[in-house]
Amino acid sequence: MSQVFKRGNAAVESNLTPMIDVTFLLIIFFVLVSRIVDIERVDLALPQPEDPASMKVGDEPRAVINIMPDPDGGAQAYRLGTRSFAPDEAGVEAMIERLAELYRTSPELHVTLRADHRTEYHAIAPVMQAVSRAASRSGRDDVLARLNLAIMRDDRRGGGP
Numbered sequence: 001m002s003q004v005f006k007r008g009n010a011a012v013e014s015n016l017t018p019m020i021d022v023t024f025l026l027i028i029f030f031v032l033v034s035r036i037v038d039i040e041r042v043d044l045a046l047p048q049p050e051d052p053a054s055m056k057v058g059d060e061p062r063a064v065i066n067i068m069p070d071p072d073g074g075a076q077a078y079r080l081g082t083r084s085f086a087p088d089e090a091g092v093e094a095m096i097e098r099l100a101e102l103y104r105t106s107p108e109l110h111v112t113l114r115a116d117h118r119t120e121y122h123a124i125a126p127v128m129q130a131v132s133r134a135a136s137r138s139g140r141d142d143v144l145a146r147l148n149l150a151i152m153r154d155d156r157r158g159g160g161p
Contacts, residue, residue, distance in 0.1 A: 061106040063099070065127055069116040075123035092126050099134030107140050112148040 068076040068084075075087040078095055085091035085098075102109055111131050115124055128147060135145035 060108050060110050061102075062110040062112060063102055064112045064114060065095075065131075067113070067115040067119055067123060067127065069119050070123070073118055073120040073123070075119065078127060087123065087126070092130050095127075096130045096134045096137060099131060100137045100139075103135055103138035104140060107138070107144075108146075110146045110148060112150055114150045 063080060066079040068079060070076045078085045078087060078091065080095055080098055083098065085095040099111070113124070113127055113131075131147050132145045
């Protein structure tokens with residue numbers, strides 16, 4: 001004959017030690033991270049951008065500088081309006097003078113820089129510096145260099161935004 005032993009209700013016990021360890025590790029991690037963020041934070045008075053959708057296109061005078069792409073990531077030329085400038089020192093200097101003339105006639109001039117996505121920074125930096133130098137060279141105190149960056153996408157490759 002077989003005998004059935006009655007053990008009663010099974011007691012479910014869970015070991016909370018690993019959960020407590022993980023909780024303390026998380027607390028220590030977040031305390032350290034919050035301290036690092038507070039140390040790296042610097043109070044700056046950052047400009048508040050205007051909503052570009054609320055601005056009407058064409059309200060302010062604008063100039064467009066196109067960087068004509070070179071196959072190796074450089075620039076073949078810089079084109080401001082209908083004039084082309086060589087990507088060397090003389091060409092950049094001539095572009096600065098032309099921009100300074102535009103700033104003298106329209107101190108609220110907005111400059112848009114257009115470049116192909118393959119154009120490297122070493123070809124874009126001279127144009128950015130030229131806009132700043134032209135604004136200061138214009139001789140007017142009310143000139144503020146405004147530069148908008150536009151990047152042309154190559155949709156032939158089928159890439160996304």
